[in-house]
Amino acid sequence: MTADTFDRYAADRADARFTDWLRERSEPDWTEAVEHGFVAELADGTVDDAVFRRYLVQDYAFVGALVGAFGHAVGQAPTMDAKGSLTEFLGTLTDEENDYFERSFDALGVPDDERADPERADVTEAFEDLLVRAALQGDYEETLAVLVPAEWIYLSWASGTGGTPDEFYLSEWIGLHQDPAFEAFVDWLRGELDRYGPALDERRRRRVERLFRRTVALEVQFFDAAYE
Template identity: 45%
Template sequence: MTETFSAWLREQCEPEWTAVVTHPFATAITTGEADMRRYLEQDFQFVDSFTALLGAAVACADTFEARVPYGQFLGQVATTEEKTYFHRALAALGGSTQAATEPVTAEFRQLMDEVRASQDYPSVAAVLCVAEWSYLGWASRAVEPLPEGFVHREWIGLHEGPEFRAWVDFLRGELDRLGPGLGEAGRRRVLEVFGRAVELERRFFDMALG
């Protein structure tokens, strides 16, 4: 294929991909107008499954060079400001880390858990790439000055900037490296997983918008 595999995956998921990165709720985050309580209550419920998926990437990646970035990012999830952000933000919003699970949240966690259990590295990379690349997509559309309130401002900052861009570039690069060797059936298998993740991202924002 002449284009990169990750670009091909994204193009195959249009117009759903654009619907995610330009979603009204995502846009409202960048302007400080989004009601974040329900959204963050649900997003917090991904932390465990997402962490487990990163662990699976460390385990099933096909090279040592690939395992290292996953391991480094896994450590950051457990120790950096994102871990405390949820607790600070939900406390400020009167939310709860024990909120009832919405159906789309349960479906997304199920996809993460299915892919983790499969130990199929291209599929693991695909779900991680959608989760991170799509968030970079909407966060990168934020313009200065960013919202004054920390709930919106810090959430944007967690998904934009040189380090996060480098992480997304790594995930895309892994898919681009793997794609040519997958064969037609393998590429279609990864596309199915990638497409399911994109659809769930859009539905998750729909849920948050209410």
């Protein structure tokens, strides 16, 4: 088991990254998320349309809260450079990615009311609660603690994926998360938490760790829910 404090973790590592410690602390959920059956089926194109449709509707509902949390992060980020990087990614989420959702919903026959305000699965509600609470009750580090794993898990599963399924809504969903610009952004986002996390007092580090771990656990449940 990974050291229970970052100081102990860093004691015998030259370039210890705070986010590596957090990721290790979130095992075995981390591995379950990035190697989830949903991801495997998505990559080889065998995922059932009904499963992917259910997933995508819930994910779009969740993206509203995710975009909101990135917005609050712009509000909390201590430098204009950081506000700029976060804003650029917000632009991707609200533009290219939003466009992907609309085209995919068209292809999968999702009616308007299910796009705008679908009935949310329990895990979607829980995930939104976690994000909004982290951002509103915490400061920049707490918001990063949910945003970093949410994006990093997507980069990780997509990086490990070789296949290119025929359906555009499957292949583009993989492509959006294999993109070099996305990879650079996730690395930058991790760097922010690497930089500010270790400077927190022990109580807030624990809070950050708890938020990170809960996010990873909810990612697993979110994939599970697509089959229910």
